[in-house]
Amino acid sequence: MHADASVTAPAAPPDFEALRADFPILHQQVNGHPLIYFDNAATSQKPRRVIDALVHYYEHDNANVHRGIHELSNRATAAYEAARVRAARFINAPSADEIVFVNGTTEGINLLASSWGGKFLKAGDEILLLELEHHSNIVPWLLLAGKIGCKLKYVPVEGDTGQVDLAKLDELLTPAVKLFAFPHISNTMGVVNPVHEFVVRAKAVGARTLIDAAQSAGHLVVDVQAIGCDFLVFSGHKILGPTGSGVLFGRRELLDAMPPYQGGGEMISSVDFYTAKWNTVPHKFEAGTPHIAGAIGLAAAMDYLDAVGREHIFRHDQELALRAQRGLEALGDVRIFGPREGRAGLVSFVLGQAHAHDVVTLADQKGIALRGGHHCNQPLHRKLGIKSSARASFYFYNTAAEVDRFLEEMARIQHFFRA
Amino acid sequence: MEPGDLEELYQAVILDHSRKPRNFGELPDATVTVDGDNPTCGDEIHLHVRFGPGGDPLEQVKFTGSGCSICMASASLMTLKINGRSRAEAGALLQDFQGMITGSAPGPAPKTLGDLRLLSGVKKFPQRVKCATLAWHALRGALEGSTGVTTEDGTDTDSEGIAVG
Ligand SMILES: Cc1ncc(COP(=O)(O)O)c(C=O)c1O
Numbered sequence: 001m002h003a004d005a006s007v008t009a010p011a012a013p014p015d016f017e018a019l020r021a022d023f024p025i026l027h028q029q030v031n032g033h034p035l036i037y038f039d040n041a042a043t044s045q046k047p048r049r050v051i052d053a054l055v056h057y058y059e060h061d062n063a064n065v066h067r068g069i070h071e072l073s074n075r076a077t078a079a080y081e082a083a084r085v086r087a088a089r090f091i092n093a094p095s096a097d098e099i100v101f102v103n104g105t106t107e108g109i110n111l112l113a114s115s116w117g118g119k120f121l122k123a124g125d126e127i128l129l130l131e132l133e134h135h136s137n138i139v140p141w142l143l144l145a146g147k148i149g150c151k152l153k154y155v156p157v158e159g160d161t162g163q164v165d166l167a168k169l170d171e172l173l174t175p176a177v178k179l180f181a182f183p184h185i186s187n188t189m190g191v192v193n194p195v196h197e198f199v200v201r202a203k204a205v206g207a208r209t210l211i212d213a214a215q216s217a218g219h220l221v222v223d224v225q226a227i228g229c230d231f232l233v234f235s236g237h238k239i240l241g242p243t244g245s246g247v248l249f250g251r252r253e254l255l256d257a258m259p260p261y262q263g264g265g266e267m268i269s270s271v272d273f274y275t276a277k278w279n280t281v282p283h284k285f286e287a288g289t290p291h292i293a294g295a296i297g298l299a300a301a302m303d304y305l306d307a308v309g310r311e312h313i314f315r316h317d318q319e320l321a322l323r324a325q326r327g328l329e330a331l332g333d334v335r336i337f338g339p340r341e342g343r344a345g346l347v348s349f350v351l352g353q354a355h356a357h358d359v360v361t362l363a364d365q366k367g368i369a370l371r372g373g374h375h376c377n378q379p380l381h382r383k384l385g386i387k388s389s390a391r392a393s394f395y396f397y398n399t400a401a402e403v404d405r406f407l408e409e410m411a412r413i414q415h416f417f418r419a
Numbered sequence: 420m421e422p423g424d425l426e427e428l429y430q431a432v433i434l435d436h437s438r439k440p441r442n443f444g445e446l447p448d449a450t451v452t453v454d455g456d457n458p459t460c461g462d463e464i465h466l467h468v469r470f471g472p473g474g475d476p477l478e479q480v481k482f483t484g485s486g487c488s489i490c491m492a493s494a495s496l497m498t499l500k501i502n503g504r505s506r507a508e509a510g511a512l513l514q515d516f517q518g519m520i521t522g523s524a525p526g527p528a529p530k531t532l533g534d535l536r537l538l539s540g541v542k543k544f545p546q547r548v549k550c551a552t553l554a555w556h557a558l559r560g561a562l563e564g565s566t567g568v569t570t571e572d573g574t575d576t577d578s579e580g581i582a583v584g
Contacts (some may be wrong), residue, residue: 145583152583353438355487357460357550361428373460387461387485417434417488 013312022047022304031403033367036402041187041215041346041393042371043237046301050240053300057293065292066266066283080292083299084282087247090302091213091232092223098255100248100282101295105214106136108233108248109181111285112210112262113140116231117179119259123149125178128207130164130193131157131383132186135376137212141181153177160384161339162189169201176352177207184216188377188391190321190338190346192216199228208254214238217247218305219345219395220314224249236294240301245294255281262287313396317345320394320403331414337389346393346419348375351410354417356388362413368406426429428540428547429488437488446481449459450474455484455557456569457549466557476505480541482557487550489541494554496535506562514560520551 020026023045028035037045057079065080081096088096102108115282121127127141131154141152155169173180182204186193195211202209210231213222218239224232231254236245250258260267260278264287269277289370292308305313324347335350351359356372363370371391374381381387392406446452446467455464464484470476480498485491491529497516501509515532522542528535541551549570560568 142581142583146581355490357487357489357547358429361544361547378461381461387463415431 010309014308016316016396017399023397024048026397030367031365036405038392038406039369039371040395044240044395046240050297050300051066054242054293057296060418062291074282076292079296083295086299086302091249092225093249094254097281098249098252100285101290102246102248103244103291104235105212105233108246108407109136110140111248113144113232115258115261117144120147121150121178124152126152126176128153128172128177128180130155130182131380132162133190134185134187136413137181160337162186162191163339164193166333171202173205175205177205179210180207183212185213185344188337188348188375188380190343194342196227206270219317221310230254236298240304242300244291245298260284264288308396316396317394320398321345321347323400323403324392331411333401346391349390350386350389352414352418354413356390359390359413363409366409368409423502431450432534432538433492433536434488436492440491441496442481444481445477445483446479451561453560454567455553458552458569458571459549462490462553464557466554466561470560476503477501477509482502488554489547489550490553493538493551500535510562512553516555520548
């Protein structure tokens with residue numbers, strides 16, 4: 001894939017099958033079978049272009065950022081800050097100053113809970129979440145609640161489809177709610193939340209909004225200005241980028257008003273033995289030597305994704321997920337989670353009597369990588385009355401033929417446990 | 420099922436025990452109930468033990484809960500093996516089983532383990548070792564007088580955490 005990145009996606013969908021050649025890892029046998037990687041919601045694979053960007057940085061430009069005056073440091077700083085500009089363009093943030101590099105979704109949310117929550121929330125204030133929440137959008141708020149006495153509330157979702165109950169949302173979204181935080185796409189249900197609609201409703205009661213875009217940023221076009229959210233966070237590793245890279249977007253005035261998250265070098269403008277002054281945003285939130293290579297690799301991933309076109313990717317993901325859903329429905333005795341129409345590129349399910357671990361182990365023997373467990377959605381699984389589910393999650397380098405192979409295998413496993 | 424490792428893991432006996440676990444159910448006159456958690460998947464085994472007078476032997480052992488086929492079969496086979504045994508015998512079986520399943524004990528598994536040896540294939544599947552040992556962690560809890568254990572060594576379920584209104 002050598003096309004240059006552009007803000008507007010290419011008009012025609014690419015030849016997805018041909019893009020597989022860009023991903024070295026895909027071309028291997030696992031347990032004697034061609035690898036079928038269906039664990040993309042956990043992490044994505046990396047194209048050669050991203051791997052090359054990391055290698056190039058370490059082989060040619062490696063130095064610390066912002067503190068050197070020599071040539072390599074200049075190059076490293078320029079590349080790191082260019083990555084910030086790239087990230088802003090990726091989500092249509094008004095300014096690169098509104099992009100804080102973090103090590104992933106989890107750190108972004110912890111940063112907000114500690115800095116924004118610690119300063120602006122008080123005992124009795126409410127944080128509204130969805131029952132769909134990943135543990136990373138629950139536990140940081142639990143920790144905060146334990147410290148300051150704010151309250152957590154959850155908007156119920158409908159049974160097995162995972163759709164938010166809008167009437168319940170309106171009931172719960174009162175002026176006591178200071179923050180409404182929710183996933184763009186649920187990593188278990190595959191439901192795509194109407195994020196703009198949620199933001200409009202939150203604004204009406206004066207609540208701030210945080211979107212967990214971990215499952216969406218690399219799969220569909222995310223435009224923070226069109227959505228209108230206050231904060232948005234995502235992980236680089238799920239969107240073709242390196243592990244340990246990620247982005248927290250925050251509106252400038254909000255970031256300006258927030259205290260630092262961690263202390264150290266780079267986040268200060270001046271330090272004395274007993275006093276310190278903070279640097280401007282976003283540097284105020286990036287204490288210490290950042291993951292420079294990570295940011296550079298992430299920018300390369302964003303170039304790649306925008307050259308492919310995220311609207312094409314989303315359509316492809318959806319087609320694969322629908323094919324998988326229909327195939328599982330046809331097997332009978334499969335409990336399928338998520339909406340029957342309009343699901344994002346993943347399907348979680350319980351295959352008859354078979355436990356998710358057994359399904360995943362047996363599929364793995366055929367080279368098919370699935371996830372089995374609660375997918376860091378333990379409260380949701382409890383609500384569904386199950387301990388675990390199996391999940392197949394797709395990306396643009398997956399093919400319909402792979403889905404068909406997966407379905408054959410599911411039929412065989414179902415039969416095996418039925419016998 | 421095709422030949423190879425997997426056949427070894429999911430042998431007919433294992434499948435049979437997971438579908439129809441033996442000694443499955445409550446034990447109303449249990450001396451202790453140990454809640455065993457596998458936090459990686461959320462599976463739970465509750466082991467109910469009635470000890471004899473003076474705390475020995477393990478007069479009757481039953482279990483409840485749910486888990487994958489490896490977990491259920493291991494619990495079922497374990498109860499068959501330890502019912503009526505002394506604390507010392509149960510402790511020795513626990514050691515032998517752990518040696519076999521983690522591969523830390525070299526050579527073939529001790530004959531004393533009987534049908535439990537069918538689970539020896541699990542050591543080739545590192546992700547599944549916790550499934551096979553969940554019930555055994557609960558047994559360790561029962562022997563050591565703890566009522567909550569997890570597959571994460573050394574922690575127990577009343578470890579520190581948070582609960583807010
Ligand atoms: C919806 C959602 N939120 C948050 C996360 C946490 O991401 P990370 O582990 O990269 O911080 C994940 C992925 O595991 C996720 O799927």
